[in-house]
Amino acid sequence: MREQKNRIVPVILGLLGAYLLFVIITITLWDGAERTPDQLDWDDRQQHNVATIATLQMGMEQAQVLSLLGSPDFNEAFTASDGVQMQILRYRTHRLKGDGMTTEDETTPLLFRDGVLAAWGKTALAQLEP
Structure with missing residues (x-):
């Protein structure tokens, strides 16, 4: 009976060690995985956009x-x-109200002319005015 216990202890310790190694590797890889901007929460995303x-x-x-x-x-x-393709992409950069919604006045506009960045900020919109 004692011999059976002596054999079980190393097996249990081995399984516990393997499990701990698995957890450490999983946590390391999970935390180290780079997230895309679309995967960030709103606050981190806003800071990312500004930077x-x-x-x-x-x-x-x-x-x-x-x-x-x-x-x-x-x-x-x-x-x-004049036939130029214009596109305005707006990214949230400053929260005005904590209402859970993003409005245009909380964003920075980026102006593209034929797919090339031409201006951003208030200057971008001023370029569109006649």
Whole structure:
């Protein structure tokens, strides 16, 4: 009977050690996994948007901006009278009311002309006025 207990203890300790190793690896990989902007909660996303917009450069391709910022909160597009394709992507950068909704006045607009970043902020919208 005693011999059976002596054999069971190493098996139990081995299983416990394997389980702990599994948990440590899972937690390490889970915490270390990089999240996309679309996977961030609203507060982290807003901070990400502010920091990323500050690094944008005129002339960046729209696809590159989308890869950095993720899906916009608002998206508008039209063709200008001269045939240029215009698109305005708006990203939330400053919360005004804690009402659970994002409104356009809480966003920073990015203006693209034919898929190239041309302006952002209030300047972007001023370019559209006649």
